[in-house]
Amino acid sequence: MSGVSSRPLKVILPDSELPRHWYNALADLPSPLEPVLSPATLQPVTAEELGRIFPPALLEQEMSTERFIPIPDPVREAYLAFRPTPLYRARRLEESLGTPARIYYKYEGVSPSGSHKTNTALPQAYYNREAGIRRLATETGAGQWGSALSMACRQFGLGCTVYMVRVSYEQKPYRRILMHAYGAEVLASPSERTLAGRQTLARNPDSPGSLGIAISEAVEDAASHDDTNYALGSVLNHVLLHQTVIGQEARAQLSLVGEYPDVVIGCFGGGSNFAGLALPFLADKAAGKEVRLVAVEPSACPSLTRGAYAYDYGDTAGLTPIMRMYTLGHGFVPPGIHAGGLRYHGASPLVSRLRHDGLVEAVAHHQSEVFTSAIAFTRAEGILPAPESAHAIHQAVVEARQAAEEGRERVILFNLSGHGHFDLAAYEAYLGGKLQDYVQSDEELAQGLAALPQVAAG
């Protein structure tokens, strides 16, 4: 807390208060999640099938209903390099909005890779190393997840192969170079390395790639090498679990200054950013506390607000297990918005359930309004946010304005999940008046939903 002002600006948690457990929201669901299905059999996927690409500890976390899962000491030690992260009160932003709301944000941009992705990259690398795995394969779009995993693999002595969507590989070289600096192998996807890649290239030698193809390549790589596993940066339960250090810390930090949020906000792509901040408040909500949990997605990729709650594949090619989730259809190709980390057709099954059960709200915003709030935030608070995080900022601004209109106090908490130092081309487009918004008609969205796998939803 600031030593020069009676009003808190920054709230720091001592290292001794770094969480010792992850919070597992599966413990607080009214009923269990539907089983994940095998794409081959359409029956519940077996541990043996998943064991080909994930280590036992992560599979156990994926299924566990224990409320608190201990964080191993080597992971806590690695977290301590940048955690606990600071919680700030956005006083200048409040003043510029003339709002009676008090706006707090948790800042994950101090992580070495610049975003919250490090929080799950480190334990995933650790558990794989403990299981005797020598290398991880993964996919990445713009590179936020790939760079975090590259760093984590290096910390735990694992090799790392990243299948990077070709168009990003060529047009957004900076995060690719960062992955190289960490010693990772980075391949433009589709690549010649895998059957999935070669088949795609045979059909279209100039394929720009897609996250779906890159996932297929990484999964194939992992499944076909005994010493190699697959790692995913969002969507799955164990990934969300690892991110709950964010919300646990934020809850403790707010408590230090005598605050509790009325609303908790995170941006939403696959779900780990939002869930990391919001889930630790879910137990409070279950215990009767009034707190709103708001997921913010791009209007151009509106899975939670306009998708179907249905069984679908995690990838475009239909090679991954089938999960019940909000989805726009695995064939849906999101428009080229600048928040690359939010361009995903599906949604975490866990957050989808919470949304379906009314425990989580969802809103969607256009990128032009999101960037307007991002610039207002930058000029008020001094930190340039990643475009993904800026979705949460915009919702915080909307809530703060509403509080001003209603003339009542409100405590707003949002997740500033990463800095925007890799995203300046997006800001240039915005500042140059070249940002485009995308609105799909209901008919367009219906096309994506027409090809869902034929599974009876519960």
Add this chain to the structure above:
Amino acid sequence: MSGVSSRPLKVILPDSELPRHWYNALADLPSPLEPVLSPATLQPVTAEELGRIFPPALLEQEMSTERFIPIPDPVREAYLAFRPTPLYRARRLEESLGTPARIYYKYEGVSPSGSHKTNTALPQAYYNREAGIRRLATETGAGQWGSALSMACRQFGLGCTVYMVRVSYEQKPYRRILMHAYGAEVLASPSERTLAGRQTLARNPDSPGSLGIAISEAVEDAASHDDTNYALGSVLNHVLLHQTVIGQEARAQLSLVGEYPDVVIGCFGGGSNFAGLALPFLADKAAGKEVRLVAVEPSACPSLTRGAYAYDYGDTAGLTPIMRMYTLGHGFVPPGIHAGGLRYHGASPLVSRLRHDGLVEAVAHHQSEVFTSAIAFTRAEGILPAPESAHAIHQAVVEARQAAEEGRERVILFNLSGHGHFDLAAYEAYLGGKLQDYVQSDEELAQGLAALPQVAAG
């Protein structure tokens, strides 16, 4: 300090320990610095002349011999957004080097603009606002200083005009966009805005610009507008003064874990990076403590190691006051190394004096060896350093290897002054084997020294 290991990884200072004073090394010089001379009269520059472009408070700091100068509360409050910064022990780097040395680094990359430059940008903006100034003009090369000042001006409600060397403006757009995001006006220099710029363009419409021209433009802009002052990011005493928060914090953090450095290392361009960490240890040295202070410059721009200790201009055009310093000559054009922040022909007069008096050591390294150590550091510690900071890393590696050879302990402290997230093109060049080293012959360097102004040095 880490809660999970008996060996410290990270040392955090509570906000209450943020320094309340800057340390002024002028108090500990054996004899005063030589006066700064007016370029017009070659006589000591008058307060009136300097008052056209600097506010009274900064001029007072420039000349003061008070050992401790209080940090105003609004500046401390702004510092608290990111200070105290963490001190780390580079355990993995030590292990990879097999050294008995203990290597500590102060990490300034958590500042909102990503480097230590924010430490002086904030007080410069503050004092100018207090003096009724409405706008600051400055120059920037690659943009580290310009982006820090843009942020600080926005925080204190000042306008900001940045003259950015044209070749950087066009080829390195990212920091330019960051300055725009903070609301600054950024002009490619030479520009049509100033007489100096127009004259340069008249001679050469395709001029790529230089730091020297950009300084001339910014100084002219400030001198010709009553509501506008000039701001400099290094070299001057008051700039170095502001940076001493780094060394004061580091000294306190080391003390918390019972350590005192044998050697303190900073990279050296104009001097503020090195001085910020090293000067607070100077008083100890004056009091008889054994501590080596080592400035690390690029071999391609070797002012401290191969320059003359002489009177020279601060800019290429010869419009600034004349200072006694180590210089390669104001006409010296440094080769295009990637550590853009170290490409300066001169050196802080204060550090120059300390070097001349044997209180500070200087070494020079080639960028290829610097990047080799930067990659080793990145892979060991997880943080990608700015190329400037990597010069300090390399010297730390050299010292640690020497300790290993000698088989004795050594405590090494260096300044990790910024992250390298804006510098990935440089890493790409290194990883792709495309980095070039530059060696000037004595004859080449002598050319730059032939045109020094004719002033009798004391």
